[in-house]
Amino acid sequence: MVSTGSGLIDRLKEIVGTANILTDPQDQAPFLSDWLGKYRGTAVAVVRPGTTQEVADVMVACAAAYVPVVPQGGHTSLSGGATPDMSGCAVVLSLVRMNRIRALDPIGQTMAVDAGVILANVQNAAQEAGFFFPLSLGAEGSCTIGGNLAANAGGVAVLRYGVMRELTLGLEVVLPDGRIWNGMKALRKDNTGYALRDLFIGSEGTLGIITGAVLKLFPQPTARATAFVAVADVGAALRLLGVVRKHCGDRLTAFEFLTGETLAMIQRQIDDVRVPLGKIPAAGVLIELSDIDDEMALSARLERALGAAMDDALVTDAVVAQDNAQAKSIWRLRESVSQALVREGKAIKHDISVPVAEIADFVAAADLAVAEALPGIRPMVFGHLGDGNLHYNLMRPLAMSEEAFVAQGGLLTRIVHDQTSRRHGSISAEHGIGQLRVGEMAVCKAPLELELMQALKRLLDPDGLMNPGKLLPM
Template sequence: MDDLIAELAGALGEANVLVSEQDQAPFLTDWLGKYRGAARAVVRPGSTTEVAAVMRICARHKIPVVPQGGNTSMSGGATPDTTGDAIVLSLMRLNSIRNIDAISNTIVVDAGVVLAKVQQAAQQAGRFFPLSLGAEGSCTIGGNLAANAGGVAVLRYGTMRELTLGLEVVLADGRIWDGLTALRKDNTGYALRDLFIGSEGTLGIITGAVLKLFARPHARATAFVAVQDAAAALNLLPAVRDRCGDRLTAFEFMTGECLALILHHIGDARLPLAAMPPAAVLIELSDQDDEPGLRERLEAALIDSVEAGLVLDAAVAQDVTQAKAFWHIREGVSEALVREGKAAKHDVSIPVSAMADFVTSTDAAVRAAAPGIRPIVFGHLGDGNLHYNLLPAEGQTPADFAAIAPDLTRIVHDEIVRRRGSISAEHGIGQLRVGEMKLRKAPLELELMHQLKHLLDPAGLLNPGKLLPASPTN
């Protein structure tokens, strides 16, 4: 046992320092199977003080550290490189709900708590935590914060940055910043909290958080709506919002091609419309009102929109079972894409008003560059986040598709940047997009980001090779 491993074992206990290939295997591959790395050890601290001890040891030995939560990153952000130099620091043992304050509407949690557990704890306290993701049964709060996760309710509640009041963070040298404040107002200087949210573990290791809770919605109204295209969906958004106000919780867009893919691969998914539409929107309202009244409000908005020519057809769920069936269609997209095979995936953000133009222009551009290519477009239209995926042409070999995928990504991202959008809305940069940062970020932005990185992690030990490209001075 070398000195590093011996010190880590002394701090955490041998059972929590994994060195065998078999024990490490689950931590070294991302959940999409795209990235596989190696590590000197996988460590599993059980407290913030143990995380700090690990960081002090690694700082002394100059060992890189890759923080990992539920290992559900969509961009390889929690997977080490192949050198075997780094250790993986798993936060899964930091899994306690520290406190719930129903008066202040806050919950204090460890970073390794699975998102679904936070949702359940809030519900048991008569409150509501609104972040909802496809991976909520396995992703952790620390990972959600590191990637500034969004999900389906951003339209009403915001991203993790908006849902967080305070953080506890272990710095690269092992010091602990206790920023676990539950204050809604604190005008005493820089918002350090916001530096760490979305930093993908490159500035510090989040070990705890104070999150906002909300009144639990007692009523929901859900509709599955057929529209002609993204432009019609975009015009429908203010029509529904004007009638329903901030009761509008979700506004999810899917093209007809996307729907067809879901229905082909997800056997129990059923389209609640008379015919396959050119595109569809899944709308959900939530409130404290009685459910029939909320449903009437949504129906009135849809009737107005039919008369205005924005809606082709619509089905309004009459009970919870029907609402779940509507959501089952939307939630089946990821599985359908996996079953279909290799895809070029893009998680992008655009000003909401530019969404329809982006879809039309980008569809035309990628089809011109690669005849037969199949755009599968869906996402959170209400907050400007689209998942713009490209499937190979029918009969195209994986090798041929892989050869053109970088050019297709360049086309998509050029269209994004032209509209002052972002090449990563909620999945993070990780190692997937790090090579594009020099192309997509202004030099001054990158300079400031590198300065912050050097200030907080001067030795470059935290999650190397993720988010930030190599500094020009390195």
């Protein structure tokens, strides 16, 4: 057995080189606090391997020493999924050096990449080759493909292209004992048993370390049409979704919903962002179509859809972007939500999904329930309406201190998650469970479902060394 002291450190230095193992607290600091500053931990060392074999060798050494390993990519988790605990027992394994684009196949329309490649670099490489990789996130300039896979990331284009699981063909994974599973297949059809790929996607580093992936590419859209639409409420927005789908089919790429309260908060907190209709509506929807068609034809199609919706009294006002600058201005409104929330104050955040048909009922019931529990509370509701994913965030009553409000977080979260569970929804649509929601897994998962997940964990990681304290209750 390798010692958890200098023996392990010496062995890790042999594997990755002295420059790629960090033991000084100041050098480690950027790897030990999560993106939001909510979680903080300590580590034996931060190790930065440069190849899959080095990852495997690190895992062998850590397994021999019974030292936990916390995989880390761009470190942009919103649930503390890549931050070690305060025990100081773990090794943080950062994949930042594994940033190669391994191959691009223009015929098969695939790209093979290291797990540490930044998402924006994948997008740019695809564009330079005349293709399109559709995953788009606020953190795309720093998040990595491995992290996107670990959390099964979604983003604004899920409606048309799907989540990360649907954008991935093959994986390369280092198991907790150091064995390498090479599943880097670029096959779109493979009916030979269990889909191991799907087991590791969304596992948040608790079953192994994803070191490579084969991603799907798509034709580069040559035309986009963007609109901002005023609607009465979320129910009208859902009916509008049906109308736009009927007229535009799979050209519909994004359908983003924001309540009037959320829009007002954005205008209040972000100086250079304005609702393009001149006044704040009861609710708004950002719609984007994309195609390889002519842009004027695409805009005309969107205008016809909105005209039909106005005839049905689903839309009270609308603006269709006339150029790229106007489209960017509309998107800036949606992209500014997170910054506005931070400036508004502490929020109790929820990343939920329910069946699309249940969204209006969920919002009405949740709004009523949290208002009864805490009069004056301010729900800020926005999200990817077309795929059922809402960010249901709660801001304090104006007369209440932030400290007193935060103390109500547990009660308010139970209320929101109870409303989610009643509709057979999910308490984490795209942010992952991490540390944030791990205590709620026993409540939101059926006993058999949780039993099967724990059995898989024991099978692949019998010593419980992979990202402990995340995803599954101990």
